[in-house]
Amino acid sequence: MKAVTVLFALFLLSACGRTQRPGGPREAVRPPARETAQCLADLRRDGVDFRVLPDKDYGEGCGVFGAVQLTDIGVPVTGITAMRCGTARAFAGWIRNAVAPGAYQMLGSELARVEGMGTYACRNVVGSTRGGDRRSGHAIANAVDVGGFVLKDGRRISVLRDWNSADEVTRTYLRQMRASACRRFGTVLSPDYNAAHANHLHLEDDGARFCR
Numbered sequence: 001m002k003a004v005t006v007l008f009a010l011f012l013l014s015a016c017g018r019t020q021r022p023g024g025p026r027e028a029v030r031p032p033a034r035e036t037a038q039c040l041a042d043l044r045r046d047g048v049d050f051r052v053l054p055d056k057d058y059g060e061g062c063g064v065f066g067a068v069q070l071t072d073i074g075v076p077v078t079g080i081t082a083m084r085c086g087t088a089r090a091f092a093g094w095i096r097n098a099v100a101p102g103a104y105q106m107l108g109s110e111l112a113r114v115e116g117m118g119t120y121a122c123r124n125v126v127g128s129t130r131g132g133d134r135r136s137g138h139a140i141a142n143a144v145d146v147g148g149f150v151l152k153d154g155r156r157i158s159v160l161r162d163w164n165s166a167d168e169v170t171r172t173y174l175r176q177m178r179a180s181a182c183r184r185f186g187t188v189l190s191p192d193y194n195a196a197h198a199n200h201l202h203l204e205d206d207g208a209r210f211c212r
């Protein structure tokens, strides 16, 4: 009888180990409600227009919790959908206080548009030995990818084409925008990180202090 009990306990332990294995079923990490409430208040105070999105659990570690759809941050942004509030707050601050004034000061033209390349996506980290089969920050709408900036004079500054531009000012602009993003986001990945990021900046509010 005792042996059976021990065997059963061992079976439970091993089953438990399987469910917690990376890549197996998992729970999406949710932000504390108080944190989201404070963040929404910050966005309102900053005059950012947004819609609060309903929480949705898509399973397998994917879901949208405490997220917003930014509707007006002062500069048009394409290619963004659900963003967790902390990422949206850092993103709006970055565009308004660094990307836009930097374009005018360094490149001599006002910023017309920001080209986003997606926010929520149920997937793992790609192209990284660091990530392994971890869920991407995109799987919980906690990350935003940015591919380029369009200026009012018609110029388009693209991460893919201009990261190593022959024009030093353009190169410097992109690197300064990355440096500014690193002060606002936990994780910032650029073309300097790996080939998977050759065409965009990955910005994530995860408190990781990882800036490449």
Ligand SMILES: [Zn+2]
Pocket (backbone or CB within 6 Å): 138, 143, 144, 145, 201, 202, 203
């Ligand atoms: Zn990304």
